[in-house]
Amino acid sequence: MAEKPLPSLQTAATSPVPAAPSYVSAALRRALPVVGAVVALLILWEASKLAFGISDQRLPHLGAIVEAMLTRTQGGSGNILLVQTLLNAWATFRVALGGFLAGGLMGFALAAIFMGLPILERGLMPYVIGSQMVPILAIAPMVVVGFGRMGAPPWVAKVMVAAYLTFFPVTIGMLRGLRAPSPMSLDLMRSYAASPAQVFWRLRMPTSLPYLFTSLKVAASASVIGAIVAELPAGAREGIGVMILTSAQFYNSRPPALYIAILGAALVGVVFYGMVALAERLVVRDRAAEG
Amino acid sequence: MSDAIIEFDRVSKIYQSGGGPVTALHDVSLSIADGEFIALIGPSGCGKSTLMRLVGDLEQPSAGGLRVRGKTPHQARLDRDYGIVFQSPVLYEWRSIRKNVELPLEIMGQPGPKRHARADELLRLVGLGDFGDAYPHQLSGGMQQRASIARALSFEPAILLMDEPFGALDEITRERMQLELLGIWDGGDQRTTVIFVTHSIPEAVFLADRVVVMSPRPGRVERVVPIDLPRPRSFETREDPRFFALVTEVREGLREH
Numbered sequence: 090m091a092e093k094p095l096p097s098l099q100t101a102a103t104s105p106v107p108a109a110p111s112y113v114s115a116a117l118r119r120a121l122p123v124v125g126a127v128v129a130l131l132i133l134w135e136a137s138k139l140a141f142g143i144s145d146q147r148l149p150h151l152g153a154i155v156e157a158m159l160t161r162t163q164g165g166s167g168n169i170l171l172v173q174t175l176l177n178a179w180a181t182f183r184v185a186l187g188g189f190l191a192g193g194l195m196g197f198a199l200a201a202i203f204m205g206l207p208i209l210e211r212g213l214m215p216y217v218i219g220s221q222m223v224p225i226l227a228i229a230p231m232v233v234v235g236f237g238r239m240g241a242p243p244w245v246a247k248v249m250v251a252a253y254l255t256f257f258p259v260t261i262g263m264l265r266g267l268r269a270p271s272p273m274s275l276d277l278m279r280s281y282a283a284s285p286a287q288v289f290w291r292l293r294m295p296t297s298l299p300y301l302f303t304s305l306k307v308a309a310s311a312s313v314i315g316a317i318v319a320e321l322p323a324g325a326r327e328g329i330g331v332m333i334l335t336s337a338q339f340y341n342s343r344p345p346a347l348y349i350a351i352l353g354a355a356l357v358g359v360v361f362y363g364m365v366a367l368a369e370r371l372v373v374r375d376r377a378a379e380g
Numbered sequence: 381m382s383d384a385i386i387e388f389d390r391v392s393k394i395y396q397s398g399g400g401p402v403t404a405l406h407d408v409s410l411s412i413a414d415g416e417f418i419a420l421i422g423p424s425g426c427g428k429s430t431l432m433r434l435v436g437d438l439e440q441p442s443a444g445g446l447r448v449r450g451k452t453p454h455q456a457r458l459d460r461d462y463g464i465v466f467q468s469p470v471l472y473e474w475r476s477i478r479k480n481v482e483l484p485l486e487i488m489g490q491p492g493p494k495r496h497a498r499a500d501e502l503l504r505l506v507g508l509g510d511f512g513d514a515y516p517h518q519l520s521g522g523m524q525q526r527a528s529i530a531r532a533l534s535f536e537p538a539i540l541l542m543d544e545p546f547g548a549l550d551e552i553t554r555e556r557m558q559l560e561l562l563g564i565w566d567g568g569d570q571r572t573t574v575i576f577v578t579h580s581i582p583e584a585v586f587l588a589d590r591v592v593v594m595s596p597r598p599g600r601v602e603r604v605v606p607i608d609l610p611r612p613r614s615f616e617t618r619e620d621p622r623f624f625a626l627v628t629e630v631r632e633g634l635r636e637h
Contacts, residue, residue: 092433122617124481181452190553218577273466273468273470274470274472276438276464276465277466277470278487279437279438279457280436280457280462280463281460281483281484281487281488282457282487283487287487291472291483291486291487292472295472298474327448362604373474376473376474376515376517
């Protein structure tokens with residue numbers, strides 16, 4: 090029984106925990122391309138303004154955008170715009186998170202139902218797909234107004250719109266994952282006379298996790314879009330959607346504001362995506378590298 | 381045979397395929413005694429894996445009768461009468477090696493500490509005592525297959541079904557694993573009945589009490605070769621002239637049809 094373990098295991102067992110500096114340098118190595126890309130983009134921005142003579146109205150100077158960030162809102166009495174943007178981003182983030190959780194749960198439930206009852210999948214899938222073909226911009230006002238009439242607090246409608254965009258990728262990815270176990274791993278469960286619930290939780294569900302996380306990443310950005318769109322119909326008071334709407338109205342006189350709103354939207358999306366990616370690393374870390 | 385644990389009575393298996401029905405097994409009758417080590421050998425398409433899968437109720441016969449411990453294969457499966465080992469280890473990659481070995485016990489509702497202890501005991505038996513906390517991808521192919529054997533033995537099934545378990549291993553690891561398997565099989569108080577599917581003639585002769593030689597299209601039993609080599613078998617068994625004679629006999633059985 091003197092078979093040698095693979096090198097990866099040996100190093101894990103014998104070498105000490107890597108010292109902090111190597112973590113720091115690894116983090117630097119990872120951050121460098123990101124920082125480099127941003128710097129390159131900024132240079133390209135100003136260079137193309139210079140080269141093609143793009144007016145400040147169409148592409149404001151970076152300095153003007155930074156200056157606008159630091160300007161107080163509401164005629165000088167409110168927060169600086171940067172803080173205001175972060176507050177709006179936080180509001181949008183909460184709606185997106187609510188929609189992500191609600192939609193994720195819906196998507197998971199639909200996938201589990203379709204898995205257990207293929208006849209329902211055949212019957213309902215066309216409508217599920219059809220639901221995603223309807224422009225969200227057309228549905229959002231109906232949902233917002235509809236829930237408003239029912240007396241629900243405003244956030245319910247916004248979360249529903251975000252959930253509407255979220256559940257579909259989760260259903261598709263999850264269903265694919267639930268069907269991914271190999272015939273032999275299913276035979277193994279059969280040989281133990283495992284119940285369908287045991288097969289679901291001990292085999293199908295864990296097998297589907299990598300698929301689930303791929304679709305959750307798609308869903309993360311979709312729920313941010315959903316949240317922003319849900320903030321557009323008249324009546325909303327906070328959120329990146331509101332910022333985009335107002336700064337678009339005043340674009341002619343104050344172009345930087347719209348760019349700041351867009352940055353705010355991007356920030357929400359990136360943070361959200363990062364959270365899902367982090368969760369993925371924590372959950373599937375023990376598995377062999379896939380793909 | 382009165383003490384037969386598995387009884388095939390004129391069993392046939394026909395698959396419906398696109399190009400018409402295909403007979404995988406034709407009129408197979410075979411009686412396997414309790415505690416016997418049976419090797420099934422034959423070229424691809426002779427239905428040896430199908431024969432094993434019928435015992436496991438992973439497939440159903442098209443005709444004939446099959447009894448496992450006096451019951452239908454379905455009932456035997458529900459009673460967890462057999463453990464199975466496939467050609468690939470089929471370990472669940474999200475579970476540690478110990479949790480993989482515990483899986484059948486977990487499904488059968490054994491309490492945590494008890495199955496934990498049992499898993500460690502089996503891992504020691506197959507020489508993986510130090511690897512309970514490792515994950516499958518950290519182990520070599522041979523070690524993974526040992527874990528899958530430990531998993532199959534964890535709930536002490538009366539029958540062990542092995543479908544080319546060493547087929548993917550290199551020759552050196554393979555011969556060592558054969559010895560280890562016999563060591564485990566001989567070691568217990570009660571010998572488990574083993575059905576071992578293989579396409580290696582020396583492997584079949586080295587391991588088995590009887591080698592069932594099968595031929596393809598349609599799959600049927602060509603002949604049954606009793607292996608009268610003494611047990612416990614060892615490294616020297618493979619150098620015994622009797623071993624070579626039996627290998628030749630099986631090889632000739634495979635040639636005629």
